[in-house]
Amino acid sequence: MSVLVVGLSHHTAPIEVLERMALGPLGAIDLAARVGRAEGISECLVLATCNRVEVVVEAESFHGPLTAIGEELSRSTALGLEELTEHLYVHYEDRAVSHVFSLACGLDSMAVGESQVLGQLRDALSVAQHAGHVGPQLNPLFQHALRVGKRAHSETAIDAVAASLVGLGLERARTVLPDLSAARAVVLGAGSMSGLAAATLSRAGVGELVVVNRTAERAARLADAHGGRAAAWGDLAHVLSQADLVVSCTGAVGHVLDVPAVACARAAVDTPLVVIDLALPRDVAPQVGGLPGVHVWGLSEIQAGRRDTVADAVEGSAVAQVRDLVTAEVAAYLTDRRAQRVAPTVAALRARAHEVVDLEYARLLQRLPELDEASRSEVRRTVQRVVDKLLHTPTVRVKELQSGETSGDYAHALRELFDLDPHEVAAVTSPPRIRRRVRP
Incomplete structure (x- = not known):
C-alpha cells in the first residue's frame, strides 16, 4: 500500500x-x-x-x-x-x-x-x-x-x-488608503477566513470595524471578539455607503456584490472604496472594479503581488529551517512506516516458532510421561529460550534493513526462508476495509 x-x-x-x-x-x-x-x-x-x-x-x-x-x-x-x-x-x-x-x-x-x-x-x-x-x-x-x-x-x-492573504490584501489597500487608522472597514462573512480578516484589520488599527453576515449571532460574536460591531445583512447597502475598505469571504455561491448593488450604495459617495475579495468562487463580480472610485483585488491579483512582496523572504533562513524540519520528519516517518511493514511478518515468524515449540513439547511428553512437573517446565523454558535466541538476530536485522535506505523486500525474503503462509501474514498486515457511513 x-x-x-x-x-x-x-x-x-x-x-x-x-x-x-x-x-x-x-x-x-x-x-x-x-x-x-x-x-x-x-x-x-x-x-x-x-x-x-x-x-x-x-x-x-x-x-x-x-x-x-x-x-x-x-x-x-x-x-x-x-x-x-x-x-x-x-x-x-x-x-x-x-x-x-x-x-x-x-x-x-x-x-x-x-x-x-x-x-x-x-x-x-x-x-x-x-x-x-x-x-x-x-x-x-x-x-x-x-x-x-x-x-x-x-x-x-x-x-x-x-503574511496572510488578508495581510497581502492590506498591502494593496494601502496604495489607495495609506492611513488605515482613519478607514472604516467591513468584513463580509463570519467563517474562519473572515475571522482571520477581522483579526488582521483589528491589529492594523482600522478606525472602525463592521462585520456583516447572514447569521446575526455569528456576526455579533466575531465583531465582539475584535472590538467591532455587527450589522444586519439587510443593512448591507447602508454599510457599503459608509465603507472605505471591504474584505469579502462569505463562501456563498454566486456574487454577493454585483454592479447594481455597489453602484446604488456608492451613488452619493465620492471617496474611494477598496474591495478585497478572498472568496472562491468570487464574492464580487469582476465588473465592480470598473465603477468610478472602486478598486477590487481578488485572489489572482494577490497571488501576483505575493511574488513581489515575499520573494526574498521565501529564500530566507526561516523557510530553510522549516524545510530542514520537514526533511527530518519525513525521514523519521518513512523509517517508522517501513519498520511497521515488516512487523506482521516478524509476528508471524514468532507465532510459527511457538507452534513448533508447542508441537515438539507435546511429543516429548508423550515419549517421557514420567517427567515431573518441574522438569517439564524447565524443558519448556529451555526450548523456548533456544528458539528465541535463534530468532533474535534475524528479526532484529530484518527490521534494521527494512527501515533503512537500502532497497529490497526483506519481509518477503523472511517469509520465503521460513516458509511462512502468506495468507497468515496478510491477515495481520491488511486491516479490514473501512465501513462507510452512508449519509442521507
Missing part, C-alpha cells in the same frame, strides 16, 4: 479554473466517498480550500487509483477530464508524504508560512474520521503532519514570513 496525492492548486491552475473546481463541504464529503469506493483504494481524505483541491489516498497501486481519482474529480466539478489533467499534480509514496508535511507547515501556501492551512487540515481529517474514510495508514500520516506543522510555527521564525 502507498500514499498517493492528486490535486490542483494556485501553483498549477489559474484562479478561473480553481473557481470552477470549488467544492463545498458536502461536495468534498461526496467526492471522498466516491473515491474511497474505487478499486485499489482503501482510505481517502479530501482537502478543499479556496486555492486548492487535493485527494489523498492509500492505494494498492498507482495507475488504477490515479485514473479513478481523475475521473471522480472531473465528475465533481465543471471541468472535463482532458482540461482538468492539464492542471493536476501527482505525488506518490515518499514525495506524497513530503508534500503533506510541507503543506501542513505552510510551505505550499499562496502566502508562504501561513498557519490557516493547519486548521483546514485538522478539519479535513476530522471530517474523514467521522465519515470512516481514513484508517491505520492515513490517520497517523495526517496526525504526524499536524504535529510537524505545529513544530514549524513554534520552533522556527516562519511566522515572520507568513
